[in-house]
Amino acid sequence: MDDGKPTGPKAKWWSRPTPGRDDRTEPEGVSPVEDVMDAANATGVTSAADVTGAADSADAAAVERPATADERSAPAGPPDRPAEEPPRPAPAMKPLHEPDEYSTPPYGGPGPWAPAPPVQRPVPTPAHGTPVPPQYAGAHAAPPTVDPGPPPGPAPGGVQTRTPPQHLPPHQQPHHSAPHGPQQLTQPAPQQVPHQQTGQQAPSQWLQYDPWGARQQPLTQQGPPLGTEPVGRRRSRRGAVLIGALLLAVVAGGIGGGIGAYIERNGGLTSVELPQAGRDNGGRAPDSVAGIAASALPSVVTLHVSGSAESGTGTGFVLDNEGHILTNNHVVSPAGSSGDITVTFSGGETAAAEIVGKDSGYDLAVVKVTGVSGLKPLPLGNSDNVQVGDPVVAIGAPFDLSNTVTSGIISAKQRPITAGGEKGDGTDISYVDALQTDAPINPGNSGGPLVDAQAHVIGINSAIRAADTGAGPEGGQSGSIGLGFAIPINQGKRVAEELINTGRATHPVIGVTLDMKYTGDGAKVGAKGADGGPAVTADGPGARAGIKPGDVIHEVEGQRVHSGEELIVKIRAHRPGDKLNLRLTRGGKDLSMTLTLGSASGT
Secondary structure (H helix, E strand, O other), rough: OOOOOOOOOOOOOOOOOOOOOOOOOOOOOHHHHHHHHHHHHOOOOOOOHHHHHHHHHHHHHHHOOOOOOHHHHHOOOOOOOOOOOOOOOOOOOOOOOOOOOOOOOOOOOOOOOOOOOOOOOOOOOOOOOOOOOOOOOOOOOOOOEOOOOOOOOOEEOOOOOOOOOOOOOOHOOOOOOOOOOOOEEOOOOOOOOOOOOOOOOOOOOOOOOOOOOOOOOOOOOOOOOOOOHHHHHHHHHHHHHHHHHHHHHHHHHHHHHHHHHHHHOOOOOOOOOOOOOOOOOOOOOOOOOOHHHHHHHHHEEEEEEEEOOOOOEEEEOOOOOEEEEEEEEHHHHHOOOOOOOEEEOOOEEEEEEEEEEEEEOOOOOEEEEEOOOOOOOOEEEOOOOOOOOOOOEEEEEEHHOOOOOEEEEEEEEEEEEEEEEOOOOOOOOOEEEEEEEEOOOOOOOOOOOOOOOOOOEEEEEEEEEEEOOOOOOOOOOOOOOOEEEEEEEHHHHHHHHHHHOOOOOOOEEEEOEEEEOOOOOOEEOOOOOOOEEEEEEEHHHHHHOOOOOOOEEEEOOOEEEHHHHHHHHHHOOOOOOOEEEEEEEEEOEEEEEEEEEEEEEOO
16 A cells, blocks of 8 residues: 555564653654664574664664665655664663563463564655655565564563573573564565675565555556546546447447348348248149139130219120120120120230120120130039039139139029019019029129139139028129029029020910918919919919919928918029929819929010
8 A cells, every 4th residue: 555655675573662751752763673673684683683784784884885876866864863873772672571481472482372563663755855765575575484483572762572582591491483483574685685694685576565664566557546636537438438339339330230121021031941842833733723723714704894874893704706605694784775885805805895685584794806806615413413522613803813723512402593583573582593502703703704614614704692681693792602503504694595596585384373472381373464364274284284363382392381482483583384283272172283384584
């Protein structure tokens, strides 16, 4: 520690204070005994008996030999002590206690008790300032020497020292052992000076703590002492540290952001390549959904219809090489008599089309495109061969998404459904003995083909069942719930041929007017006709078979009939001229009869 006093080599004997000397005054400077002890330690004298001789020899040496470099650079003594003042003689030293011939501690030789701490006095600061202490020898300095020292005894000037008793015989001298005797750490001079008596070098440097001496710097401190740095320099250094930390944070943030952006865009610092199967030749089994779609898609078209009041989108398929296309009546009805119909093929080609014929009772229509080559007609199947559970594929343009393929099965056959009726007079109602399928059908699929496993058309997708309304041609349905209905292709083929050949379709009829308000089981013949005439047309098919007003028909060709709509559906599933076997009740009696279907023009 640096307390402002020079830290030159001044070894002191450790001693106890002399009793009866508490009333003495503090000396102003360094006592003569301390000077003598300094000189003795500098020359290697370690015993108290050599103190006086060492002092005399030191005075003589000062006269006879020239001053060394260390002596010339040493600071002058305190200003309050004149240089010409002769040294004061040391008082006679008297042991604190009588010698103990048995060497019993603490009055004999050194024992396990530790000596009292040294008595050190402050030295006035010289007028020319405090000299700079010598530098510490470093971490590799020689270790301090251990001096057991003599037993305590009075020293001149109030400074106690220890001297062994001189009057004891050699065999009664106390034994100084390192573990039990007090140890003295000596502080050597910065440079080793040859010992004046033994010829040995002075011990290596070892820092001695002196609370009244000059403050020592920390052994690892470089530069000025701590706390002496100017305030401005400390602030500037702190500011530089803060600026450096800020710059480091900005650079680190930029680097981190760049790395993060790279990882986000590229998926990592290294590219990842996952295993993948190779390309195949694209071939599929003809009876698979992919094979069926590949075979049927070139024959399916999308229709865009626009009229003066409304517009719509539907689907159709090619019937022949002349450009005839079959679709639903409710798909082309928005065009009216002067609307526009545009046909888009699966390859993206477009062509204008015109209506050849349509029939609202069957909900079928035929349009034709001209100037188009390379048409691929879609082969027609036989809907009578269809069985429940057969796989089917529906193709269309739901919500104008052309070439959409869905698959399912035939859920049921001969489902009597009615659609239309928006006019309110019944002229636009369609009666269909439909095929039910769970293949997803949505608005825009209307008029598209329902094909079997051989890619043959077995039905025309026409209606879906809504969860909140009834069945109808796309009637307000927002999506498929797995209840789709298709017109059997056998019925569609007959109607299409009639529309192409004559422009109109014929309907089979029985020549009777039904009571559509009847709530009982079966179809009841009304009391009178719609125009107020008879309910059974004179000389009509029903009159010739023997049907009378009020009869209730329950079966047609062995199939149960529960309402008037079902009877119409069952009749229109046949051709005009076909013979039907009927079962009915009249006045509580069951009757059977055979009826030949008549013909009427459709609308």
